Amino acid sequence: MTENINGVLVFVEMVDNQPVELGLEMLGLARRISDSHGGTVTAVVFGTNLEGVGDNLIAYGADQVLINDNVIFDNFHAEAWLPDLSKIVAEVAPAIVLIGHSLSGTDLAPRLAFRLDIDVATGCESIEIVNGRPHMTRSCFGGLAREVVTFNKTPAVATIRSKTQQALTPMMERAGEFKFVSSILDLNSLRSRVIKREREKTVGVKLESAKIVISGGLGLGGPEGFNTLNEIAELVDGAVGASRAACDLDWCPRSYQVGLTGRTVAPELYLAVGISGASHHMAGCGNAKTIVSINSDPAAAIFKSSRFGIVGNCQEVMPALVEEIKKLKA
Numbered sequence: 001m002t003e004n005i006n007g008v009l010v011f012v013e014m015v016d017n018q019p020v021e022l023g024l025e026m027l028g029l030a031r032r033i034s035d036s037h038g039g040t041v042t043a044v045v046f047g048t049n050l051e052g053v054g055d056n057l058i059a060y061g062a063d064q065v066l067i068n069d070n071v072i073f074d075n076f077h078a079e080a081w082l083p084d085l086s087k088i089v090a091e092v093a094p095a096i097v098l099i100g101h102s103l104s105g106t107d108l109a110p111r112l113a114f115r116l117d118i119d120v121a122t123g124c125e126s127i128e129i130v131n132g133r134p135h136m137t138r139s140c141f142g143g144l145a146r147e148v149v150t151f152n153k154t155p156a157v158a159t160i161r162s163k164t165q166q167a168l169t170p171m172m173e174r175a176g177e178f179k180f181v182s183s184i185l186d187l188n189s190l191r192s193r194v195i196k197r198e199r200e201k202t203v204g205v206k207l208e209s210a211k212i213v214i215s216g217g218l219g220l221g222g223p224e225g226f227n228t229l230n231e232i233a234e235l236v237d238g239a240v241g242a243s244r245a246a247c248d249l250d251w252c253p254r255s256y257q258v259g260l261t262g263r264t265v266a267p268e269l270y271l272a273v274g275i276s277g278a279s280h281h282m283a284g285c286g287n288a289k290t291i292v293s294i295n296s297d298p299a300a301a302i303f304k305s306s307r308f309g310i311v312g313n314c315q316e317v318m319p320a321l322v323e324e325i326k327k328l329k330a
Helices: 021-037 053-059 078-092 103-116 225-236 244-248 279-285 301-305 314-329
Strands: 008-012 041-047 064-069 096-100 120-130 133-140 145-150 156-160 177-180 212-216 239-242 269-273 290-295 308-311
Touching: 008 021, 008 078, 021 041, 021 096, 021 120, 021 156, 041 053, 041 078, 053 064, 053 177, 064 078, 078 103, 096 103, 103 120, 103 156, 120 145, 133 156, 212 225, 225 239, 225 269, 225 314, 239 244, 290 301, 290 314
Parallel strands: 008 041, 008 096, 041 064, 064 177, 096 156, 120 156, 212 239, 212 269, 269 290, 290 308
Antiparallel strands: 120 133, 133 145
8 A cells, every 4th residue: 555645535415315326436436545545435424314324325435424414404505514514624634525526516615625725626537646646637628638637735625527436336244433413503593595496307217327318419400309309218218418509599408418517427328319529518428338329410520439320310310210219119
C-alpha cells in the first residue's frame, strides 16, 4: 500500500428512503481508492425515516455511516443541508469528498467548498491518487477533450457523473459501524422553506437504469416522433431519451435530455434516432455498450461512434422498425 490518504467521505442522496444509484457508484469508487491507498470510507446520509440505511451502505463499501434523520432534510434545501455537511466534513477530515453530479449535488458542492475555503471540481469521471494527491479527470470544451485537475488544499471536493463508476456487489456480512447524528439547525432557524415539491412521474423504466435507451433528436421532425419512440420503449422494456435540441423545442420533457448538461446513461443498447452526434450529447451516452443510429445524413458524426447505422429518413424507418419488433415479440 503506497501514497496513503486520509480517507474518502461520500455524500449519499436518498429518494423514497433509498440511496440513489449514483451514491452506490461513488461508494464503489471510494472503496477502491481506500483499498489501494488506505483511509476510511465514510458515508453521510441526510433524510427522514432512514432505518436500515446504515447496514445497506456498509454492504456497499462504507466503513462508517453517519445518519442525520431529521424532518429538516425531507427535501433538498441548500441553506439547511450546508451547515451540517460542513460540520461533518470538518470533523471527519477526509482527503476527498465525493458528491453526486446531480441538481442538488451541483448546488451543494460549490457552497461546501466556499464554506470550508477549499476547492471543488465538478463533473468528474475518474479519480487517481498520484503522489498522495487526488487527480480528477473530467470533460472540457463541450466534451471534445478531457482535463486532469488536482488541488493544493484538502479535502478535495468532487462531483461525480452518473454511470462513470461501478457500484460494488453488496456484501451484507461486511463489518462497519453506523451512528445517528443530530442536526445543528431546526425548522424555525431557516430563513426560507420548501413548501411544496412535485416530482415528475416516471412511467416504466428509469432512464439512468434502463438497459435499452431510445433517444430522439431534430431528425424526428417534431414532437409526434416521440410517440413512436415511446411505443418502441414499451415493446423492449426500455426508456426514452432525447438530445438537448429536442428538449429546447419542448418536443419532450426536459428530464429526457441525455448529454453533458443532461443525464448520463450507459445502457446495453443505445438507439439514436435523428441525432447528429455532437460531442456534448456523446458525453452522456458514450459509455453505452452498443450504439445504433438512424440518420438521413451519411456524414453525421453519430455514425463514427455507432456499431451499426442506418442512413434514411427517420419517419420512414421508425414505423418499419416498430413492425419488425412486434413480429419478433409475437
